[in-house]
Every structure is written in C-alpha cells, then in structure tokens.
Amino acid sequence: MTPALEIRNVTRRFAGLIAVNDVSFLLQPREILGVIGPNGAGKTTLISLISGTLAPTSGDVLFEGRSLAGMPAYRRARLGIGRTFQIMRPFPGLSVLDNVAVGALFGHGGGHAKLAKAREQARAQLDFVGLGKFVDQRADELGGPGRKRLELAKALAMQPKVLLCDEVMAGLNLVEIDEVIAVIRKVRDTGISVLVIEHVIKAIKSLSDRLLVLHHGEKIADGEPAGVLANQTVIEAYLGKRRI
Numbered sequence: 001m002t003p004a005l006e007i008r009n010v011t012r013r014f015a016g017l018i019a020v021n022d023v024s025f026l027l028q029p030r031e032i033l034g035v036i037g038p039n040g041a042g043k044t045t046l047i048s049l050i051s052g053t054l055a056p057t058s059g060d061v062l063f064e065g066r067s068l069a070g071m072p073a074y075r076r077a078r079l080g081i082g083r084t085f086q087i088m089r090p091f092p093g094l095s096v097l098d099n100v101a102v103g104a105l106f107g108h109g110g111g112h113a114k115l116a117k118a119r120e121q122a123r124a125q126l127d128f129v130g131l132g133k134f135v136d137q138r139a140d141e142l143g144g145p146g147r148k149r150l151e152l153a154k155a156l157a158m159q160p161k162v163l164l165c166d167e168v169m170a171g172l173n174l175v176e177i178d179e180v181i182a183v184i185r186k187v188r189d190t191g192i193s194v195l196v197i198e199h200v201i202k203a204i205k206s207l208s209d210r211l212l213v214l215h216h217g218e219k220i221a222d223g224e225p226a227g228v229l230a231n232q233t234v235i236e237a238y239l240g241k242r243r244i
C-alpha cells in the first residue's frame, strides 16, 4: 500500500541551527502517528515542512507517492494536506461558521466556490467537532477549548486526506482532552491519516497507533507507543520534564 506520507531524509537548517536533521518516516493510510519531543525538538518545523510553509534544506516529502518538492502550501492543501496551527488565529470579527467556511472555500480539490455550499459544509464540520451550538458566535469570543475545536473544524473543512495536528490538546483539562481524542479517532474513522504533535504523553500514548520521538531535530525512536516510551534513550531525552 502506498503510504499517505513519506518523509525522506528531511533536514531543515536555520542559519547555524539544525531544527530537523535527516528525519525519515512513513505515515500509513488511516494511521494515527504521534510525534513527541522536548521543547525545540523540531516538531512544529516538521509539520511546516510537510504542509509547505517551510522548504527543506535537503530531503523530500512525498504525498501518496508523489514528491511535493517546490509545491507551495496552498497547492498542498488542495491536494489534501490539512493542518492546524499551534498559535490559533481565528479571523477576528467573523462568526465561528464563517471561519470554517473559509477553509471549505479554499480546500482540497479547489474547495466549494459558492459561499452557501461552503457554509453548509462548515456547519457539518462544526457539528462533527462538537461546536454545532456556537456557529453564530464570533470566533474570537470562543474560549481556549472552543478554539482548539475550531482549528480542527477549519482544517477538516478543507477535506484533507492527511491531517497534521499541532498541539491541539495543549491547555485543555482531562475531560476536554478525552473529547478531543474522541474527535481525532472519529477523523481517522472517516479514512483520514493523522499526524499528531503533542506534549500530553498519556493522551498521545492512548491515541496513537505508532509513536515517533524527536530530540534536537533527530528521530530517536519510532514504533509501538508502549515500547517507545519504555526506551532508555527516550526516557533520558525527557529526564526532568515529568512528561512520561
């Protein structure tokens, strides 16, 4: 089976700093892959290299077997690569519904050219993530947990085949984390492959089919979650962080 994503020897430098260093891995269709690592390990950079907001210094990203080299972010989104942002940026002044409708207008396959159709799709995505009751509220009036769900709905409205989630559980309480986990599982059940970056180790352990660990830009482990978290190198990378 062709992988949904293949990351092939990807390196990204920022001046003297190597943020991502010769990283390779696969994301299989319908897989939930968790990516963890201490602060500054290169996780967000990795998502940006896949979604196309950053270009690799070397290496290649393949989507369904096809190289994305040189392809801008908007075209990758149209091909089916959706992402959420760690720093949430709802369009201020727009309703929750229209924030998501924007995603539907520009998403996979060119999106829905008609606003009415985009709003219809946005409403369905908001129901899906549990924000159905808030469609008419201004997006910048949503609280933290609501904004996390909004980020997910915005990305899903683009009808991605691959969803890249950047810390969608950060700042949530345990109940809210469980709710987001349930939403991500539902996303996978619709046939979407998911890459999840997260600091909440317990959550990502139960959510992920496979876990990949980055440390100083390098992949130090990749495998079944319980085994990866018992790995001595991984424990040392987190020593003192109290996150395992």
Ligand SMILES: Nc1ncnc2c1ncn2[C@@H]1O[C@H](COP(=O)(O)OP(=O)(O)OP(=O)(O)O)[C@@H](O)[C@H]1O
Residues within 6 Å of the ligand: 014, 017, 018, 019, 037, 038, 039, 040, 041, 042, 043, 044, 045, 046
């Ligand atoms: N645009 C940039 N210019 C210069 N350095 C950058 C840039 N973006 C990231 N970095 C550096 O690259 C390294 C990896 O950063 P990145 O944000 O990918 O880490 P992260 O694992 O997502 O961290 P966190 O968990 O804190 O979000 C860090 O040292 C960071 O300071």
